[in-house]
Amino acid sequence: MPFIDIFTDYTVLDYVSDIVDILLVWFVFYKIIMLIKGTKAVQLLKGIFVIIIVRGLSSLFGLDTLGWMMEQALTWGFLAIIIIFQPELRRALEQLGRGRLFSRSYLQEEEEQEQMIESMTKAVSYMAKRRIGALLSIEKETGLSDYIETGIPVNAEISSQLLINIFIPNTPLHDGAVVIQKRRIAAAACYLPLSESPFISKELGTRHRAALGISEVTDSVTIVVSEETGAISITKNGELHRDLTLERFNEILRVELMGDTTNTSSTRWSFRGKKDNG
Template structure:
């Protein structure tokens, strides 16, 4: 008579093994996708997917000649992939040898964050020294699509050179706000709502009122460079911090944009001091 307890335990173990196997496969596939995301290998995967669909259709429709051609492509395609993507494969194997293959996603995110902060700091510093007026709004949770539609669509990668070029006086895009959405420059020359608060200092111009206005109706934060004085200001949640230094500016951007907890205490003191300075 069979021992049903042992059989049940074996089935349970095998089920757990099968679940673990599937989870590991999905994890590896996910990591590989994140590694090749944004590279030319993505286009290769799309091409392979199309070929597989064509292969299935030729089987269903009985298209023997086309089926033979597709099979030849698949047969020799593997060798072609190795030759074409030899640099990428070598780099992936090097990462695996260093034990950094699966840590690469987090590393890439940190590198991208540092690159964006550096681009903002470099461009704002350049414009402040030369008194080039600028207005840059960064979207967070609240969508800014209705304001993006008022400007000129760009959908461009963020770089200090591009930000500086947009705000050079007497150029087509310099008058208005740049809106950043999902780490891209979504649009330039955008119109923002002006704050109607009676408590705003009379010395603040249209750029500052627009920055305060958008911060009152959304959770976005906005960077202002004064054309008259070159002073840098930041608005968040209806508050404005004026005359921030570049060191303070970088800390504020780290916290406001990326939620960098290491910058919390520094930003709190900066913000309180900024309010005292501004009366």
């Protein structure tokens, strides 16, 4: 009876308050997950879940020593997390102070995507005309943090001038790939995995093989400008599409990054350019 009385004392306002409370908690967790997505913190979060599971199993089966070790790891682990991820936590608090952590609207993100696509189109146009070799990989759902760590950190806003300057021959950062993460240039001179497919055309060089390689293991969209011919190519899902016009290149980026299909005259990956299935 007492248990039933608890619910009979509830008013409609109490139910609404509880539902709002739960939704707000889930919203905060969702924003936190989006904040750490594609970073080292994801692996750390997986490790914490493993420790919690082991702690629960040790209690269930009476493994006191193992349980005590896991308890200590959880107790002191959070202090270690604060120390190790101090820069990331400070950045998140700064964004919260500016009101930017939870206030990003769809229109803001769409505008940033638009600016990023225009900057990359201008940079690719400049480099293609002058036959400046370039390799850019854009992160989507699958994190590229492992490849970012192989390069030189940049952490800069995307601009056509900066992208062009990075790939100018004989400069320190021109050799390797630029990785774009969260609409920012995360790093330059990054190493991407080379495709080992035996069906790749012999005329393709290291940049194209690297572009195919990263597309085989992630869902990233990777752009290649040929140093020999100035041809523009894009890879995704293990497919290389070559000799794209600048208009088609811009159209494809809009489809892949913004889901804009208003100007597409065919299917998403049915290009007029030459297709090379790696």
